[in-house]
Amino acid sequence: DLVMHITGARPNFPKAAPVIAALSDRGVAQKLVHTGQHYDDNMSAVFFRELGLPQPDVNLGVGSGSHASQTAAIMTALETVVLEDRPALVMVYGDVNSTLAAALVASKLGIGIAHVEAGLRSFDWTMPEEINRVVTDRLADRLYATSADAVAHLGNEGVSADKIRLVGNPMIDTLLAHRDRFDGSRVRDQLGLSGRYAVATLHRPANVDDPAALTPLVAALSAVADEVDVVLPLHPRGAARLEQSGLLAHPNVHAIDPVGYTEFLGLVAESALVVTDSGGIQEETTVLGVPCLTLRPNTERPVTITDGTNQLVTPASLPATAAKALAEGRPTTWPIPPLWDGHAGERIARDVVSLLD
Numbered sequence: 001d002l003v004m005h006i007t008g009a010r011p012n013f014p015k016a017a018p019v020i021a022a023l024s025d026r027g028v029a030q031k032l033v034h035t036g037q038h039y040d041d042n043m044s045a046v047f048f049r050e051l052g053l054p055q056p057d058v059n060l061g062v063g064s065g066s067h068a069s070q071t072a073a074i075m076t077a078l079e080t081v082v083l084e085d086r087p088a089l090v091m092v093y094g095d096v097n098s099t100l101a102a103a104l105v106a107s108k109l110g111i112g113i114a115h116v117e118a119g120l121r122s123f124d125w126t127m128p129e130e131i132n133r134v135v136t137d138r139l140a141d142r143l144y145a146t147s148a149d150a151v152a153h154l155g156n157e158g159v160s161a162d163k164i165r166l167v168g169n170p171m172i173d174t175l176l177a178h179r180d181r182f183d184g185s186r187v188r189d190q191l192g193l194s195g196r197y198a199v200a201t202l203h204r205p206a207n208v209d210d211p212a213a214l215t216p217l218v219a220a221l222s223a224v225a226d227e228v229d230v231v232l233p234l235h236p237r238g239a240a241r242l243e244q245s246g247l248l249a250h251p252n253v254h255a256i257d258p259v260g261y262t263e264f265l266g267l268v269a270e271s272a273l274v275v276t277d278s279g280g281i282q283e284e285t286t287v288l289g290v291p292c293l294t295l296r297p298n299t300e301r302p303v304t305i306t307d308g309t310n311q312l313v314t315p316a317s318l319p320a321t322a323a324k325a326l327a328e329g330r331p332t333t334w335p336i337p338p339l340w341d342g343h344a345g346e347r348i349a350r351d352v353v354s355l356l357d
């Protein structure tokens with residue numbers, strides 16, 4: 001009974017790592033497929049080195065492309081692999097194109113699908129990830145949810161309760177397991193930062209692909225940088241536009257290449273503030289107790305607002321909200337969502353084993 005994990009983009013790796021480790025502890029036969037959606041060392045291989053992930057058994061090497069061409073390339077290449085190995089279960093993670101492509105392939109071949117991080121909804125159909133989430137959940141046979149609101153969304157969409165398991169957040173398993181190794185000092189030393197700083201990341205198409213959207217964002221981030229040093233690891237999407245935007249000329253804006261997991265979370269853990277449009281970083285800051293200002297009109301992770309440190313901001317509201325967060329300082333106590341306790345991978349593995357029996 002083989003379990004095949006499909007990964008491909010940066011946020012997949014910290015979600016899959018604890019599940020693979022817990023299944024290995026239970027002696028389950030596994031194969032790890034990397035689609036090649038992300039391929040730069042600092043977007044992919046660094047996570048395998050740091051997170052104790054086994055090397056992928058197969059790399060489909062699809063690379064970048066339009067949504068249709070990338071999804072199609074993953075489907076074509078993955079179909080051959082799945083037909084050869086005939087896994088009992090295909091496991092997919094999060095909401096990237098690799099997730100959707102694998103769910104489509106497995107469902108057409110009549111192979112069971114388990115979706116880790118099911119049920120998150122932004123209700124914003126302009127986000128490619130929302131399409132990926134909804135379709136993947138419709139096709140999945142087992143849906144592992146990180147929060148109660150996700151379970152409720154699935155129920156509202158007619159998914160029967162016996163397919164859904166509230167298991168907690170495997171990305172937080174990874175965070176807690178590697179916390180002792182978090183270390184942002186190399187980057188801080190290189191940038192000459194000894195005092196307070198913020199970390200910013202931007203990569204949502206709605207923010208970085210459209211110059212009309214990027215201009216007010218750049219102005220808002222410059223205003224934050226007037227108050228505090230800003231470390232900005234540049235995701236490849238939008239890096240060129242941000243480089244041309246003039247933002248990087250601000251003396252307090254420190255653009256760097258993407259960094260590996262332990263360095264990134266080392267920077268975040270010691271920061272005064274995070275400004276981001278990432279999904280996963282909303283969750284990580286919630287557990288670390290770092291104020292997070294999310295530059296989006298909505299979030300599929302509202303539990304990080306109700307039970308965490310996240311707030312939604314617009315370019316117009318960012319400067320004042322950041323100034324207030326900096327003045328208040330980091331919270332001394334804050335809520336953490338239920339079951340974000342480091343044991344989600346084990347809960348998932350226990351349930352997967354029951355599916356294989």
Ligand code: UD1
Binds near residue numbers: 010037065203237
């Ligand atoms: C993808 C996911 C997004 C996720 C993000 C995490 C989809 C639809 N989007 O967005 O949900 O939040 O990953 O980081 O799956 N590139 C490189 N090197 C790489 C990978 C990409 O330079 O290793 C560049 C290429 O120019 C590529 C662009 O980044 O065209 C976008 O990559 P892609 O994987 O299509 O989407 P992301 O924006 O990374």
Ligand code: UDP
Binds near residue numbers: 203258259260261
């Ligand atoms: N991350 C990282 N280095 C960076 C930026 C992000 O290791 O330079 C990690 C981050 O901590 C989180 C994951 O990458 O674990 C999230 O990826 P991203 O923001 O690209 O995707 P999203 O969560 O928005 O889909």
